[in-house]
Amino acid sequence: MAFVAVEGRTDHPLLPLHVVLDRDRGGAFLASLLTSAGMFGLMLFLTYYLQVHLGYQPLHAGLAFLPFSVGIIAAATLGAPLVARTGPKRLMAAGLAVTLLGAPWLVMVEATSGYLPVVLPAMILTGLGLGVFFVALPNTALTGIDPSDTGVASAMISTTQQIGGAIGPALLNTLYISALSGFLNDHDGGITQAVRLDGYIHGYRLAFIAGAVAFALALAAIVLLIKKHEHTDVPAHTPAHAI
Numbered sequence: 001m002a003f004v005a006v007e008g009r010t011d012h013p014l015l016p017l018h019v020v021l022d023r024d025r026g027g028a029f030l031a032s033l034l035t036s037a038g039m040f041g042l043m044l045f046l047t048y049y050l051q052v053h054l055g056y057q058p059l060h061a062g063l064a065f066l067p068f069s070v071g072i073i074a075a076a077t078l079g080a081p082l083v084a085r086t087g088p089k090r091l092m093a094a095g096l097a098v099t100l101l102g103a104p105w106l107v108m109v110e111a112t113s114g115y116l117p118v119v120l121p122a123m124i125l126t127g128l129g130l131g132v133f134f135v136a137l138p139n140t141a142l143t144g145i146d147p148s149d150t151g152v153a154s155a156m157i158s159t160t161q162q163i164g165g166a167i168g169p170a171l172l173n174t175l176y177i178s179a180l181s182g183f184l185n186d187h188d189g190g191i192t193q194a195v196r197l198d199g200y201i202h203g204y205r206l207a208f209i210a211g212a213v214a215f216a217l218a219l220a221a222i223v224l225l226i227k228k229h230e231h232t233d234v235p236a237h238t239p240a241h242a243i
Contacts (some may be wrong), residue, residue: 003015014152023226025145029157030218032141032218034218036164036165038211038215039126039168042207064119067120071123071124071125072128079091079132079135080135088140089222095132098128103212105121105122105125106119138157175203179205179207184196
């Protein structure tokens with residue numbers, strides 16, 4: 001609040017408020033923050049699941065994330081030519097819709113469900129969806145902006161991603177701990193290792209649901225706040241911001 005008050009009064013603000021108060025850019029920044037929160041939160045608990053339940057070593061777990069990374073790269077590469085054809089709003093919404101197919105899939109995880117039946121399909125879908133979203137994001141956030149504001153608007157994309165990446169794991173981890181504590185407190189018998197592992201799974205599922213809610217809210221921000229763009233005029237040499 002103090003930052004907003006100062007930026008609104010100073011003659012040379014670090015962040016001119018009109019940059020974020022624009023409906024299209026504000027919607028894009030909000031969607032970026034929520035999407036990053038959901039993505040980083042899901043990655044945290046997938047790491048827990050792979051190492052604690054499936055017994056993957058850290059290197060093995062890192063390799064298990066490759067389909068997610070490949071999905072983002074492939075979707076961003078193939079989706080770039082579609083931005084001008086379909087408009088960035090439609091592409092961003094379509095990307096998050098695909099992501100919303102993958103994120104709830106993770107709710108089906110079991111203590112011994114394995115990598116192929118649940119984790120791999122969810123990674124592929126979320127990776128493809130996020131790749132499309134991130135490649136279209138700068139076109140909405142930077143379209144029609146004054147050249148003097150291009151740098152700060154571009155920086156806001158990175159800033160929202162970093163803030164979302166901090167808030168998401170913190171929030172989802174809080175929900176996870178609450179769910180785990182409630183599960184263990186409600187268990188009448190002794191807390192065996194098997195019960196504890198079941199409690200972990202219970203917490204993961206709640207975290208995955210919360211991540212999917214973040215993606216859904218990002219999709220709502222795109223649909224409700226961003227006006228329709230049929231073409232883009234993003235300033236040249238604008239850096240990409242796909243995570």
